[in-house]
Amino acid sequence: MIKKKGIMWLLFLSLAVSIVLTGCSSETSTNKDKDNGDKLKEKQFELTYWSSPDGLDEYEQSIVDEYNEKYPEHPIKLVTQPEGEGGELMAAMMSGTAPDVLILSYGEIEKFAYAGALRPMDEFFDGWDDYKNINHDMVEKFNFNGNRYSLPAGEYAMGFFYNKKNFEEAGITPQTEWSWDDLIATSEKLVDKETGQYGFALNWGQWADWWFGMFVWGAGGDLTKAGPNGELIPTFTDPAVIEAAQLYRDLKASGSIQTDMSHKLDELQQDFASGKASIIYHGIDDIKKFVQLGMNPNDFGVLPIPIGPAGVNPTQVGGSAYVIHAKVPEEKIDALTKYYELASSKEFYEGKIQYYQDQGFSLTNTLPRTDIDTDKFFGDTADDILAAIQGSTSNGKLSCYGSSVVASFVDQAVQKMFVETDQSIEEIFEDAQKEALKQAIPDYNKSIEN
Incomplete structure (x- = not known):
């Protein structure tokens, strides 16, 4: 009897210990699962x-x-x-x-x-x-x-588009390399007063800084520069700016650009699509726009950027x-x-x-x-278009530093010197630089500093 009770007690003790150990094991496992879950939760985020x-x-x-x-x-x-x-x-x-x-x-x-x-x-x-x-x-x-x-x-890169049909009818062979003087001379040959056809659709009045900057680079300068700490420094009076502005006046004097000086970009685009304008500077990424405007895709071609007085021809990229x-x-x-x-x-x-x-x-x-x-x-893409796209990688430049800050001042200067041809280009751009330094650039530089 004693033996039986002893055995029963040992079994009970063993069971109790087993329950306790199992409970501890279960609790430990639960804690581990909880810890793992917490860690997993910590790693999860959006x-x-x-x-x-x-x-x-x-x-x-x-x-x-x-x-x-x-x-x-x-x-x-x-x-x-x-x-x-x-x-x-x-x-x-x-x-x-x-x-x-x-x-x-x-x-x-x-x-x-x-x-x-x-x-x-x-x-x-x-x-x-x-x-x-x-x-x-x-x-x-x-x-x-x-x-x-x-x-x-x-x-995307900007490029010089031309109308192949207009060039052929004028007896012009597209050049693989050309200068600012060539741009004027070629544009003059493409003028037909009877039909209203003209040479170069020059966007001087709307977003002028975006188009104008490319010519400034060709003359070896820029409209602004970044200081050592990122401060915006305007260079509107750089000799390259003056040369680019003079080109605009020369194009106007040649009679080879649009006669309606009130034309904005969308109207210039329509002129090119219809064949009225023979050359336009435009984003290569938006070629389809001209087809959508009714242009025959077979009349579309891309010319290299004209080489400026500095012997370079970078194109604008964005x-x-x-x-x-x-x-x-x-x-x-x-x-x-x-x-x-x-x-x-x-x-x-x-x-x-x-x-x-x-x-x-x-x-x-x-x-x-x-x-x-x-x-x-791109097997079906024309070679001249493909070359322009690929060439922009090594020949592309960003719009001038802080362009969003100075754009309106550059626009006003380009518009003024283009219309008021009796006033000195140097004076117009110097005045524009003073206004930019007074109205906008200090706030920009303060934001950089802060």
């Missing part, structure tokens, strides 16, 4: 991406969806860009409320980099094997003080690029750059080209990658 109220286009959305499928622990969340937020982007970036996925226009990157609002991307580039296939010339446009700040998302703003949390950087890698892949751009072709037109932007088979995707 990457915000501003979009228009209509969202992204079909192709861009498909890339976001692909990313979200691959990385569900930190998906991209589209957020409608707040109304009026464009002008307050700097404040949003510095306060940490800007989107994680951020694409800036070329005109914004330089200012934000100098202001310390952007994180250098050198570490990302140096550790990314596919970076070797990215167009480094495009990246280097935004290399400041030894740091690279942007990953190109798309670039575009957009991915950046990392300075307030993106460190733990999000890896996830963010994974999206940038996906949205910059060879597969992405080949798919984008095909998507546009399926829509009925070619993608005529300069591609951010160097390993795209142009023969495969």
Whole structure:
């Protein structure tokens, strides 16, 4: 009996210990699961991406969806860009409320980099094997003080378009290299007073700084420059500016440009599409506009940029690029750059080209990658157009530093010197520079300093 009770007690004790141990084990397991869950939760986050109220286009959305499928622990969340937020982007970036996925226009990157609002991307580039296939010339446009700040998302270039039919009827063979003097002489030959046809559609009155700057570069100068700390310094009285302005007056005096000086850009575009204007300086990325306006695609051609007095002929380029703003949390950087890698892949751009072709037109932007088979995707693109697109990579320049700040002052100066031909060009641009220094540049430089 005693033995039986002892055995029963031992069994009870063993069971009790077992229950206690099992309970402890269960509790420990539960705690571990909880800890793991907490850690997993800590790793999960969203990457915000501003979009228009209509969202992204079909192709861009498909890339976001692909990313979200691959990385569900930190998906991209589209957020409608707040109304009026464009002008307050700097404040949003510095306060940490800007989107994680951020694409800036070329005109914004330089200012934000100098202001310390952007994180250098050198570490990302140096550790990314596919970076070797990215167009480094495009990246280097935004290399400041030894740091690279942007990953190109798309670039367009300006070019000189000409009407092949008008040239042929005037007995003009398009030149592979020409000067400012050649531009005037060629434009004069294309004038037909009976039909109203003229040579060069010169956009001098609307967004004049954008067109005028290219001629200033050809003369060896610029309208502004950046100081050592990013301060905006106007150079409106640079001799190159005066030479470019004199070219405008010479073109007007030659009688080879539009006779209706009130024409804005859309009217000049229509003149070119109809064959009334024979040459126009325009964005190569928007070739389809002229076809949509009724131009015969077979009449369309691209000339090189005329070589200026300085012996150079850079063209204006613009575009957009991915950046990392300075307030993106460190733990999000890896996830963010994974999206940038996906949205910059060879597969992405080949798919984008095909998507546009399926829509009925070619993608005529300069591609951010160097390993795209142009023969495969652009076999039907005219050689002169393709050459202009490819040549813009090494021959392209950004609009002058701080262009958005000084644009209105440059516009006014170009318009005034073009209309009031009796007044000194030097005086007009000197007055414009004084006004810019008084009205706008101090606020810009203060924003950089702060």
